[in-house]
Amino acid sequence: xxxxxxxxxxxxxxxxxxxxxxxxxxxxxxxxxxxxxxxxxxxxxxxxxxxxxxxxxxxxxxxxxxxxxxxxxxxxxxxxxxxxxxxxxxxxxxxxxxxxxxxxxxxxxxxxxxxxxxxxxxxxxxxxxxxxxxxxxxxxxxxxxxxxxxxxxxxxxxxxxxxxxxxxxxxxxxxxxxxxxxxx
Amino acid sequence: xxxxxxxxxxxxxxxxxxxxxxxxxxxxxxxxxxxxxxxxxxxxxxxxxxxxxxxxxxxxxxxxxxxxxxxxxxxxxxxxxxxxxxxxxx
Numbered sequence: 001x002x003x004x005x006x007x008x009x010x011x012x013x014x015x016x017x018x019x020x021x022x023x024x025x026x027x028x029x030x031x032x033x034x035x036x037x038x039x040x041x042x043x044x045x046x047x048x049x050x051x052x053x054x055x056x057x058x059x060x061x062x063x064x065x066x067x068x069x070x071x072x073x074x075x076x077x078x079x080x081x082x083x084x085x086x087x088x089x090x091x092x093x094x095x096x097x098x099x100x101x102x103x104x105x106x107x108x109x110x111x112x113x114x115x116x117x118x119x120x121x122x123x124x125x126x127x128x129x130x131x132x133x134x135x136x137x138x139x140x141x142x143x144x145x146x147x148x149x150x151x152x153x154x155x156x157x158x159x160x161x162x163x164x165x166x167x168x169x170x171x172x173x174x175x176x177x178x179x180x181x182x183x184x
Numbered sequence: 185x186x187x188x189x190x191x192x193x194x195x196x197x198x199x200x201x202x203x204x205x206x207x208x209x210x211x212x213x214x215x216x217x218x219x220x221x222x223x224x225x226x227x228x229x230x231x232x233x234x235x236x237x238x239x240x241x242x243x244x245x246x247x248x249x250x251x252x253x254x255x256x257x258x259x260x261x262x263x264x265x266x267x268x269x270x271x272x273x274x
Binding site for chain 1: 195196197198200201204205206207208229230232233235236237239240241243244245246247248249250254255256258261262264265266268269270272273274
């Protein structure tokens with residue numbers, strides 16, 4: 001049985017990481033808090049399943065991811081993953097060179113105006129990622145979790161993780177471009 | 185095929201796939217890496233794509249850092265979580 005002090009310490013130590021992950025999956029503040037609470041509860045109820053081979057944070061990310069999937073599966077639908085790959089391939093000609101070169105450069109003033117809005121657009125675009133894409137991208141870029149640990153959390157092979165990140169980044173890029181954002 | 189042709193043997197699509205994937209090694213060792221960076225130097229479109237992907241990564245990190253400052257302060261969230269969980273398991 002875990003003591004009250006241990007519960008407090010657990011919450012103190014891991015809430016920020018879990019809230020960040022929940023936000024990246026585009027849950028609002030209330031939903032994120034509920035998701036984090038459900039994650040802690042699931043850990044406390046099934047703590048005996050935790051094996052100290054992995055870090056506790058990694059284990060908690062795994063629980064949060066599964067809880068998030070359950071929630072999002074009920075409310076979201078996503079276009080097929082093949083569509084992202086097709087869209088990526090459509091940018092290249094038969095010689096594998098860019099068919100439609102990217103956007104024009106911006107002036108410094110335009111960049112400043114743009115940068116204030118682009119974060120907002122990125123948040124909207126993150127909502128278009130599947131939960132596995134958003135989670136993999138966040139664990140990699142924000143939490144700095146190693147690829148092997150991400151594979152363990154998301155139950156992916158290293159090759160599948162590469163494909164997932166490839167799709168996440170290209171989907172975000174396409175989405176930002178479709179919204180008229182000039183990224184650099 | 186001259187050495188120069190060989191060094192420029194990487195296609196834009198292969199370059200872009202490697203940039204966005206980021207996990208799988210290019211294969212072919214240091215010569216392939218040299219091809220990658222030669223291509224980066226000579227192809228403005230790929231250089232732009234490379235910058236865009238890096239910027240998307242950076243933006244995501246910045247946006248996530250903002251999540252450290254939710255409308256409800258983190259200590260309040262922690263307190264609520266602690267109260268709720270202790271109530272449930274006491």
